[in-house]
Amino acid sequence: MIALVAVLGLCVGSFLNVVAWRVPRGESVVRPPSACPGCGRQIRAVENVPVLSWLVLRARCRGCGERISAVYPAVELATGVLFVLVFLRFGLAWDLPAYLYGAAIAVALTVIDIRLHRLPDAIVLPSYVVVAVLLVTAAAGTGDWGALARAAAGGAILFVAYFLMVFAYPAGMGLGDVKLAGILGALLAWVGWGALAVGAFSAFVLGGAFALVLVVLRRAGRGSGIPFGPWMMLGAALGIGAGEQIFSAYLDLML
Known part of the structure; x- marks a missing residue:
């Protein structure tokens, strides 16, 4: 089952590369078929095997030799690993599809x-329904x-909390983060x-630590814009994976 889930994740990851490239441009993720951006040559099925094709082709288009970014196999591998981790966390349970879907959109939105x-919005808003x-x-x-009922309340709570933060300090994050918060709140x-609690708090701890490192290394200033969505999703992953245990340990320590 783990092997099957891993293969499923790799295949979904290949599709997410298309999503991450086309959706922000307002293009269809179905038509036309994938092609090399350099020469326009249509990519054959045998050249579209996750990770393996990138290795066999030595990261270059067979037609024109243009370099193929390492982001593509990285997205496929990341999705495969996340799918396995989600399966190990939930097993063959009724809620497994919801968290596999959450892992998939997290990869695409992060990229x-x-x-x-x-x-x-083309990814975030339909995800509420899904x-x-x-x-x-x-x-x-x-x-x-x-x-x-707890999921519905959690989604509403996190949505409102992020909305109030954006209202109080618009430069801190965007409305996209607010919309994403509702989905993550429900899954958490x-x-x-x-x-x-752990998932929501971890996003700010991880994001803040990353920003501080960039400032110390002089790679960013106090006014630099740093995407917060990836940290929201990483914090949610921590909350889903170990949030209950972390929160319980925290309560035991405090009480």
Whole structure:
């Protein structure tokens, strides 16, 4: 099962490369078929095998020899690894599809946000519907309607919290972060309140630490814009993976 999930993740990662390139440009992710941006040569199926094709082609287009960015296999590998980690966390459970979907959009949004400092509505807004349907299905399958109510409340809480932060300090983050917060809040709160608390707090700790390192290394100044979306998603991953245990340990230490 782990091998199957890994292969699924690699294939999804290959598609996410298309999503990350085309969606910000307003292009279809279905048509036309993938082609080399240098010579326009259509990429054949045998040349589109995740990771392996990049290695066999030695990171160059077979037609014109233009270099193929290492970002492509990195996205595929990252998605494969994330899918395996999600499977190890949830197993063959009703809520597994929701978190596999969350991992997939996290990879695509991270690439886009790093490149363009944007979190496109074309990915974020439909994800509300997808995540809602998947969590409702999970609640129906398990009978845990309390978890669904907690997820809805968590999504609303994190959305409102980010909205208030943007309202108070617009230069700190964008509305894309606010919209993403609702999805992450729902996925975190489905796991538990501790996961929500750790996931939300970790985003600011990790993002702040990264910004501080850049300032110390003189790679950025106090006014430099740093995409916050990737840190939101990394914090959410920490909350989903170990948030309940971290929060429980924190309460034990304090009490």
